[in-house]
Amino acid sequence: MDAMDDVDNLFHPSLEAALIKLDPEDGKQIMEYFRTQALLMKEKALLQASVRDQKKLLVENGKLKKDIEQLRSQLQENQRRRSAKALLSAAPPPSHTSPAPTTHVNQPAGVATNPAPPSSLDRRERQIRRRRGERKARPPSDSLSLGAEPRVDASRLDLRVGRILSVRLHPLAEGMSVQEVDVGENAPRTVVSKLGGETPLEELRGGRAVLLCNVKACKMRGVVSQARLLFCSTPDDCTELLTPPTGSTPGDRVTFLNYPGDPDRELQAKDRVWELLQPDLQVDSRGVANYKGCGFEVKGKGLCRAPSLTDGVIR
Structure with missing residues (x-):
């Protein structure tokens, strides 16, 4: 910053007057050259400051990535614990009494004598599978919330x-203008803007x-x-x-x-x-x-x- 201010102080009116006096023909061109070089030095200093800021941001980004990885590990661990608790809570309680046998007299051979327990087990298995499915569906949403949001x-x-190749007043809107602008494509682009009120169109x-x-x-x-x-x-x-x-x-x-x-x-x-x-x-x-x-x-x-x-x- 001090170096830039020193460069600005070089362009004192007395310096320009002295150069013109020493060299009336080229004095102004020399001063213009000095001004151009000073602007380039300022822009170089600004770019160097941007590089320093980038290095700081890279360090901060590294720390943020570590924090995100820790949070993701904690979320996955919590999900495993919740899944284990859900399975334990869904498990059937131990039975201390055996079910009474059925007393059908003329039961055909090959037919199960106690159909009730298999159906209850099926219901419990379906409930466990449903709960497992719910638990498995949650991690993707958590991971999306951590890293899948689009950058802004x-x-x-x-x-x-x-x-700007040409500029004219908008035919239907006061205070607006229409420009034809070359942006490096095969054809210029038409741009409608609010310039044209206090801005002289010829200068554009x-x-x-x-x-x-x-x-x-x-x-x-x-x-x-x-x-x-x-x-x-x-x-x-x-x-x-x-x-x-x-x-x-x-x-x-x-x-x-x-x-x-x-x-x-x-x-x-x-x-x-x-x-x-x-x-x-x-x-x-x-x-x-x-x-x-x-x-x-x-x-x-x-x-x-x-x-x-x-x-x-x-x-």
Whole structure:
């Protein structure tokens, strides 16, 4: 942090004035080069901090796995004990008196002389089998409750870098606009957004943005929207598009170091993944977009950020 502040202090107006005085032709280009290098140093420091956080999370995950294994062993032991108790309680009590023999006079040969005990034994065996079946049916539900729940984190989002090819006002909705965006596919995607109120549309054309590409296509006031533009919003109602790092190209994936995994093919409305993740999608005090403190990263190229806003939410 102190190193970053020292880099920021280098760009004092007096330094720029001195460089321009020494070299009127190239002074401004030298200052711009210094600023670019300083931004790269900051992003490198942020990535290093993310690596340290990842190591801490790996240690915590190892501890959680051990705790889960202990809980699973305890559950299985408790289930075995309950099954044993159920079998003991279902066993017939010892009989101290023998049943009286039947007194049929003309009983044919080969017919059992005491049919009652076998039927009662059958009933008890059926009861024991039913109880065994109930006990055996419970462990799968317990194991599902421990480890089979689907993950809900930012790795399920298909975030990509896009370039806005064209932009126009929505013909039927005031305050909305329609963009054609290149996301590295054979054809551009049509996106309907709420940009276009205070944001000059001409400034959007040709710009780069971050898009959520695995949302279900839906019709918005007669125009089908095939993706979602991500932007930063602050409490005072200021908004601006998130921008990918310098050097990124349309179609580049935006990933999260601490949350690896492949995105869903399409986010299902019933799962409410976007709604569950949105409270943790934020822009921090440095303007860096992050999920639970883990930056939006284009591998090898840097982090996504809001151009000028800080301490906002991502929508």
